[in-house]
Amino acid sequence: MAATKTKKPRELTNREKTERAEFKKMLQDKGLIPPDKPKLNRKKFAEEVWKEFKEECSTFEAVLELRQSLGCMVSDKMNKVTEEQVGVLKLMKITVEVTRFKKRLKDEGRSSYTIGELLDIVTPILRL
Numbered sequence: 457m458a459a460t461k462t463k464k465p466r467e468l469t470n471r472e473k474t475e476r477a478e479f480k481k482m483l484q485d486k487g488l489i490p491p492d493k494p495k496l497n498r499k500k501f502a503e504e505v506w507k508e509f510k511e512e513c514s515t516f517e518a519v520l521e522l523r524q525s526l527g528c529m530v531s532d533k534m535n536k537v538t539e540e541q542v543g544v545l546k547l548m549k550i551t552v553e554v555t556r557f558k559k560r561l562k563d564e565g566r567s568s569y570t571i572g573e574l575l576d577i578v579t580p581i582l583r584l
Contacts, residue, residue, distance in 0.1 A: 546581055553577045 468476070483489045513522065529544045537545075557577050561569060 542584075546584060549581050549584075550578055553581065 480489070484491050512518070526544060526548065530541050530548070534541065554574070554577060557569070557573070561567070
Protein backbone atom coordinates (compact mmCIF):
# COMPACT_ATOMS: atom_id res chain seq x y z
CA MET A 457 0.00 0.00 0.00
CA ALA A 458 1.63 3.23 -1.14
CA ALA A 459 1.56 6.28 1.06
CA THR A 460 -0.09 9.31 -0.49
CA LYS A 461 1.89 12.50 -0.61
CA THR A 462 0.15 15.61 0.55
CA LYS A 463 0.73 18.57 -1.66
CA LYS A 464 2.39 21.55 -0.02
CA PRO A 465 0.28 24.66 -0.56
CA ARG A 466 1.94 27.18 -2.83
CA GLU A 467 3.08 30.50 -1.46
CA LEU A 468 0.96 33.54 -2.15
CA THR A 469 2.23 36.00 -4.70
CA ASN A 470 2.88 39.59 -3.66
CA ARG A 471 -0.25 40.63 -5.55
CA GLU A 472 -2.37 38.07 -3.65
CA LYS A 473 -0.87 39.20 -0.34
CA THR A 474 -1.71 42.82 -1.17
CA GLU A 475 -5.27 41.89 -2.17
CA ARG A 476 -5.79 39.99 1.08
CA ALA A 477 -4.40 42.88 3.13
CA GLU A 478 -6.73 45.34 1.34
CA PHE A 479 -9.72 43.03 1.84
CA LYS A 480 -8.89 42.67 5.54
CA LYS A 481 -8.57 46.45 5.88
CA MET A 482 -11.97 46.91 4.19
CA LEU A 483 -13.60 44.44 6.60
CA GLN A 484 -11.99 46.24 9.54
CA ASP A 485 -13.21 49.62 8.26
CA LYS A 486 -16.77 48.24 8.03
CA GLY A 487 -16.47 46.86 11.56
CA LEU A 488 -16.95 43.25 10.49
CA ILE A 489 -13.65 42.15 12.02
CA PRO A 490 -11.78 43.78 14.92
CA PRO A 491 -8.79 46.06 14.27
CA ASP A 492 -5.27 44.70 14.70
CA LYS A 493 -4.04 44.82 18.28
CA PRO A 494 -0.91 46.87 18.91
CA LYS A 495 2.15 44.74 19.62
CA LEU A 496 2.86 44.34 23.33
CA ASN A 497 6.07 45.97 24.53
CA ARG A 498 7.11 43.06 26.75
CA LYS A 499 9.93 44.84 28.54
CA LYS A 500 7.75 47.83 29.46
CA PHE A 501 4.89 45.53 30.48
CA ALA A 502 7.22 43.49 32.72
CA GLU A 503 8.60 46.61 34.40
CA GLU A 504 5.10 48.02 35.03
CA VAL A 505 3.72 44.76 36.41
CA TRP A 506 6.76 44.20 38.64
CA LYS A 507 6.43 47.72 40.08
CA GLU A 508 2.67 47.33 40.67
CA PHE A 509 3.15 43.91 42.23
CA LYS A 510 5.78 45.20 44.66
CA GLU A 511 3.60 48.15 45.65
CA GLU A 512 0.22 46.45 45.89
CA CYS A 513 0.82 42.80 46.71
CA SER A 514 2.91 42.65 49.87
CA THR A 515 0.22 41.17 52.13
CA PHE A 516 -0.72 37.58 52.92
CA GLU A 517 -4.06 38.15 51.19
CA ALA A 518 -2.16 39.04 48.02
CA VAL A 519 -0.41 35.67 48.16
CA LEU A 520 -3.83 34.01 48.22
CA GLU A 521 -4.91 36.18 45.28
CA LEU A 522 -1.80 35.09 43.40
CA ARG A 523 -2.74 31.45 43.94
CA GLN A 524 -6.26 32.16 42.66
CA SER A 525 -4.81 34.02 39.68
CA LEU A 526 -2.75 30.97 38.74
CA GLY A 527 -6.03 29.12 38.37
CA CYS A 528 -7.11 31.66 35.75
CA MET A 529 -4.10 30.71 33.61
CA VAL A 530 -3.72 26.95 34.12
CA SER A 531 -5.63 23.93 35.35
CA ASP A 532 -5.18 20.19 35.63
CA LYS A 533 -7.30 19.66 32.49
CA MET A 534 -5.73 21.66 29.66
CA ASN A 535 -6.11 20.36 26.11
CA LYS A 536 -3.60 22.67 24.48
CA VAL A 537 -0.81 24.24 26.52
CA THR A 538 0.43 27.64 25.32
CA GLU A 539 3.88 29.15 25.87
CA GLU A 540 2.40 31.49 28.46
CA GLN A 541 0.92 28.56 30.34
CA VAL A 542 4.27 26.76 30.27
CA GLY A 543 5.78 29.84 31.94
CA VAL A 544 3.12 29.75 34.66
CA LEU A 545 3.62 26.01 35.12
CA LYS A 546 7.40 26.54 35.45
CA LEU A 547 6.72 29.10 38.19
CA MET A 548 4.52 26.57 39.97
CA LYS A 549 7.16 23.82 39.58
CA ILE A 550 9.88 26.10 41.00
CA THR A 551 7.63 26.80 43.99
CA VAL A 552 7.05 23.07 44.56
CA GLU A 553 10.74 22.19 44.32
CA VAL A 554 11.91 25.06 46.55
CA THR A 555 9.29 24.08 49.14
CA ARG A 556 10.56 20.47 49.08
CA PHE A 557 14.15 21.72 49.34
CA LYS A 558 13.36 23.83 52.39
CA LYS A 559 11.58 20.88 54.05
CA ARG A 560 14.71 18.75 53.49
CA LEU A 561 16.85 21.49 55.02
CA LYS A 562 14.59 21.60 58.06
CA ASP A 563 14.77 17.80 58.40
CA GLU A 564 18.58 18.05 58.27
CA GLY A 565 18.52 20.74 60.96
CA ARG A 566 19.74 23.47 58.61
CA SER A 567 18.30 26.96 58.43
CA SER A 568 20.44 28.41 55.64
CA TYR A 569 21.50 27.45 52.14
CA THR A 570 23.75 28.73 49.40
CA ILE A 571 22.73 30.42 46.19
CA GLY A 572 24.37 27.49 44.38
CA GLU A 573 22.05 25.01 46.10
CA LEU A 574 19.05 27.09 45.07
CA LEU A 575 20.32 27.40 41.49
CA ASP A 576 20.72 23.60 41.34
CA ILE A 577 16.96 23.40 41.87
CA VAL A 578 15.77 26.32 39.75
CA THR A 579 18.03 26.11 36.68
CA PRO A 580 16.84 22.71 35.35
CA ILE A 581 13.23 23.90 35.53
CA LEU A 582 14.00 27.12 33.67
CA ARG A 583 15.71 25.10 30.93
CA LEU A 584 12.67 22.87 30.32
